[in-house]
Amino acid sequence: MNIDTHFDFDFDFDFDFDFDFGQLTLERINAAARCTTNADTKNFGVTRLFLTPEHRAVLKLLTEWMQTAGMSTTLDDAGNLRGYYYSDNPQGKTLIIGSHIDSVKQGGKFDGIMGVILGISCIQALHDSGRSLPYHVMIAAFGDEEGSRFQDSMIGSKALAGGFDSTSLARVDENGITMAEAMTAFGLNPDNIPACALDAQSILGYLEAHIEQGPLLAQHNLPVGIVTAITGIERQAIEIIGETGHAGTVPMDSRQDALVAASKAIVAIDTYLKQTTDLVGVVGEISAAPGSVNVIPNRVQFSLEFRSPETRIRQQASDHFQAQFKAIADEANVKITAKTVYQSEATTCDASLSQALAAAVKRTGHNPLHLFSGAGHDGQAMAKLTRIAMLFVRCKGGISHHPDESVSQEDLDVAGRVMLYFLQQYQPA
Ligand SMILES: [Zn+2]
CATH class of the missing domain: 3.40.630.10 (Zn peptidases)
Known part of the structure; x- marks a missing residue:
């Protein structure tokens, strides 16, 4: 602009x-x-x-x-x-x-x-x-x-x-x-x-x-x-697989909490979106399983949509998110997969x-x-x-x-x- x-x-x-x-x-x-x-x-x-x-x-x-x-x-x-x-x-x-x-x-x-x-x-x-x-x-x-x-x-x-x-x-x-x-x-x-x-x-x-x-x-x-x-639009379906367990007995430093990893990923996404000109996006849907008050979540799915008037910026964003997901997955000992489910060109x-x-x-x-x-x-x-x-x-x-x-x-x-x-x-x- x-x-x-x-x-x-x-x-x-x-x-x-x-x-x-x-x-x-x-x-x-x-x-x-x-x-x-x-x-x-x-x-x-x-x-x-x-x-x-x-x-x-x-x-x-x-x-x-x-x-x-x-x-x-x-x-x-x-x-x-x-x-x-x-x-x-x-x-x-x-x-x-x-x-x-x-x-x-x-x-x-x-x-x-x-x-x-x-x-x-x-x-x-x-x-x-x-x-x-x-x-x-x-x-x-x-x-x-x-x-x-x-x-x-x-x-x-x-x-x-x-x-x-x-x-x-x-x-x-x-x-x-x-x-x-x-x-x-x-x-x-x-x-x-x-x-x-x-x-x-x-x-x-x-x-x-x-x-x-x-x-x-x-x-x-x-x-x-x-x-x-x-703008062109890209939508991804993100899935994070961790390990479930008893929320009272599994030590904090050995957990594979999919929801904690998802939180880090969402913050990383939001930070990048805010730092980048001509790029907007949102995580609009999220679900965690098994979804119980005293159980460590082992599976989280969330949506990611981002838009840019320039295809190059959108592709760079996609690459950046992919790298961030990998780093977060390594750190949290979980598996993160991102699947592109929709794309429209600018x-x-x-x-x-x-x-x-x-x-x-x-x-x-x-x-x-x-x-x-x-x-x-x-x-x-x-x-x-x-x-x-x-x-x-x-x-x-x-x-x-x-x-x-x-x-x-x-x-x-x-x-x-x-x-x-x-x-x-x-x-x-
Ligand atoms: Zn109109």
């Missing part, structure tokens, strides 16, 4: 906008928040799952707003709403602005849909002033990213990027309804999902604005920031798009802070199709996936202007 104060972009503005992004965007976010299962959003937040009546209701609003902004709209067979703002240049390629419009259960009203509504606000500003761009813009409102209904995430963006796995169609929700059945009932044809994939040759890139879901922007007193990468944001975004941030009078995303986003799926850039928007207290999720109207205004400046100055090669 660094503050970029050297880069200057030469903006060639032939027009500027008197457009209240903050007010329009916040009004619409509040209207969209009413598309939820429980009207008491203050206490219950927003619950808008994939292919539900709430999804249908928000599609109606978004379709209206897109059309008001001069876009033509279509709902694809993966349940994504696409709004097209066409260029006067028929040979123009397409820049995609997108995010998801589903929520977690009792989530916030900004996560996901804010990025879609900000995109529509930008197009509204262009449309109001009678402007088009030298390229087409597609606003993509992904029906599923969170995976809260079918426990399978980023269905919408995967479909657009050609990465949809058709075995997902057999997944069931808590009522036993398969994704395929839910799609059909929604009026979609799941057999057509492969045809939703876009042709990479026709796409310029993907831009997503999303709430930060963390505290860094607030700590730096900044409304927005530029994402460098979405997704790097495109340097030139991010530079253009940083220049647009500077244009609004703010320092462009570069930070990584520890959470997953649609950009990961879209990166299989095209280069991506992401703008983070400050959220109060870093709170997200919670009814108290909050973004100020002023910050929405800055985010909207950043995106519009970006669109204005962006010149496809």
Whole structure:
């Protein structure tokens, strides 16, 4: 993470906008928040799952707003709403602005849909002033990213990027309804999902604005920031085997206590995580056996998850933990094994798009802070199709996936202007 104060972009503005992004965007976010299962959003937040009546209701609003902004709209067979703002240049390629419009259960009203509504606000500003761009813009409102209904995430963006796995169609929700059945009932044809994939040759890139879901922007007193990468994730299952025995009779210096060894390992992990830049992680689950008040534990299992925007840092961490486990095992006379059970690679944001975004941030009078995303986003799926850039928007207290999720109207205004400046100055090669 660094503050970029050297880069200057030469903006060639032939027009500027008197457009209240903050007010329009916040009004619409509040209207969209009413598309939820429980009207008491203050206490219950927003619950808008994939292919539900709430999804249908928000599609109606978004379709209206897109059309008001001069876009033509279509709902694809993966349940994504696409709004097209066409260029006067028929040979123009397409820049995609997108995010998801589903929520977690009792989530916030900004996560996901804010990025879609900000995109529509930008197009509204262009449309109001009678402007088009030298390229087409597609606003993509992904029906599923969170995976809260079918426990399978980023269905919408995967479909657009050609990465949809058709075995997902057999997944069931808590009522036993398969994704395929839910799609059909929604009026979609799941057999057509492969045809939703876009042709990479026709796409310029993907831009997503999303709430930060963390505290860094607030700590730096900044409304927005530029994402460098979405972290890769590694999960390991750790098992420690010692020797059980009577807690009152086995001498302390001859014990092979698996739980004591686990404690040392966890402290070593935490220390390394705190010392290392661009690395975060947690031990989130632990169990000890036999699990009795007067018996020395002989078997401990715990989970280890760590994330980094750089694969190299993540691999170094893995090597370091392995060496630490060996030293602790030798000292405590136990056996420690670590098995990697999950790995996902980091997704790097495109340097030139991010530079253009940083220049647009500077244009609004703010320092462009570069930070990584520890959470997953649609950009990961879209990166299989095209280069991506992401703008983070400050959220109060870093709170997200919670009814108290909050973004100020002023910050929405800055985010909207950043995106519009970006669109204005962006010149496809
Ligand atoms: Zn999100």
